Amino acid sequence: MTPPPDGGWVLGADSGGSGLRVALAAVREPAAEGGGVRVVDCVEFGEPVRTGAGGIDAAHLLERLLPAAEGLLGRAGGGRLAAVAVGAAGMATLGDELRATLPEALRRSLGVGRLALAADAVTAYAGALGQRPGAVVAAGTGLIALGTDLSGWRRADGWGHLLGDCGSGAWIGRAGLEAAMRAHDGRRGGSAALLARVEALFGPPATLPGLLYPRADRPAVLASFAPEVARCHADGDPVSAGILAAAARHIAEAAAAVCPPGHDEPEVALTGGLFKMGDPLLVPLRAELAEHLPSARTVPAAGDPLDGAVAVAAALATGTLLLPREPGMLDTTTLQPTDRA
Template sequence: MSPAADGAADGADRAADDAGGWLLGVDSGGSGLRVALARQRTGAGAAAERTDGAGAAGPSGRPEVVGAVTCPEPVRTSEAGIDAGHMAAQLVPAVRSLLADAGAGAEEGGAARIAAACVGAAGMATLGRGLRAELPGMLAEAFGVRRLALAADAVTAYAGALGERPGAVVAAGTGMIAMGTDLESWRRADGWGHLLGDCGSGAWIGRAGLEAAMRAFDGRAGGSAALRARAEAMFGAPLSVLPGQLYPRTDRAAVLASFAPEVARCAGEDPVAAGIMRAAAREMAASALAVCPGGGAVPRSGDGSAGTVGEDVRVAFTGGLFNLGEALHGPLRAALTEQLPGARVVEAAGGPLDGALLIAARLAVGGLALPSDPALLSVA
């Protein structure tokens, strides 16, 4: 367990808000388990959390984090699903450490209690049955958690980016998923993994770049000498050894995604690499359109055109893939202009851990506006 952010805020800084309970946010994914503790606000502070003036929790009302840690070991998964015991074995000590650093026990004269928590986890939608059955009891016993939300990481990414507003969020890293809501139900596009989807993701870009490198190695049309040179430098020459290096690995998606930055670096000079980045941007825009309230890929008129998206619909993009810079941002702007001309593209206000804390804060005051869903967002 290693520190990811600094500990407690000074009590004088919170004097304007009456002390409430504690809020817990968790983000579980391939890079480990991230845990954040925040203080529940009452009075004026709670009012700021509840609304941004438009009836939805917005960036200005996000909870005040008092400490955060990262447990670098990813939570185990198997055919049986996400391992609740393995998550609890890391989560419980991490939370106890955060509470101790925040002086929670000393302030409250005993064991601190957590008013509300949200756990966002990769694979929750398909592998979360056991976690939903076991984790609530574990956290209730350890910390007296009264309200617990269990969410797909795409939902916490949505909440972190847009809060509780209608809109669409594309989360892209090694994989890619789009989530949208009208606050009545969720719409999902892609997120099907590197073999069946994740179109436009880091793995998708990397695989396309390596295919172009292999084409150049073979002398086939559509190859890129620039990408071949990058691949040989990264994986070793000749490229004929690459299949033997790649196919037996269990982390194939991550290995493919590791080549995406090389594709982006070549895009300014190599037309094949530039074409891959444009195609990735079109895939992202198409997924955003598919989940936008009022949008979607289904034709809305006899001429086969896609549905329009209202100007009040916000669209945000979040995730590590967007660190690729202008090689991706430029084509994405063009794709959005073409496919979602009416949408309001906004900067993501925060990430999945921020979203988990926001959901916990809303649970604590009994006013979560995001729609519940048995697989995507359930409240215990």
């Protein structure tokens, strides 16, 4: 059993396309010896929170978040949550129901004192760079770049697989599938290597539209082909190499668009599953970043979006939150206490 910390308990939640993760952390006041935040327990849900006509489904999120929080607090010995931070994909455009519902629900059920609702790009930024000025590119199935000088947010892309997410896993996968279909048709720009991978994974190429277009999870299906592009590049396929070089250019352009001006050596961090692709993407990306941001320092991401949600909650609890509050990006609320022990 863990005794309640002097700064209280905080809860961070990361709601994304692959599921929901919730972490309980112990906070020590900044002035205290060993001040900081330490995650003590977490739970994961493999299915993502639903999104409907009204945006992110607040009831579905609460069905998971409240029991998870109760269980985490119970295992830790009880106590009150000083702050909660929820980072959610789609918060900026689909988060109205969450912003209307969560504050009162968390106050009433958990006695939460302070609440932050953030776009997942903000928690990705906080996990990667903390509360320092800089730029972060978060890339997986989709892609968004976010930068700040701590006075406001600068955003590039994150517009989804139909309007943007250029350089993302879905973008790379779609480009690879297009190159395969060009080879199938005998058009210029096709790749026989990628066509062979399509046939191995999906069957006859002519059936691919029927397999892909009706799917509600089209971005994830597209992104599932991105590793095949990297494999074909490693085997010497020039078309695949060109796709990854173009993706690297898009990523560097997004980073350059959000990098805060007026900093001699701005920090740029890359976070998300796409960058696990390794050298086939990272080698051309380093070259593109050197061209687009010659004075920037590329630094390793310190943590992931769940780490960022915990860090935002801890900063909110201790009055040390420096990241800019901005509607739809990072909204914070102080709640009236309840009698909950």
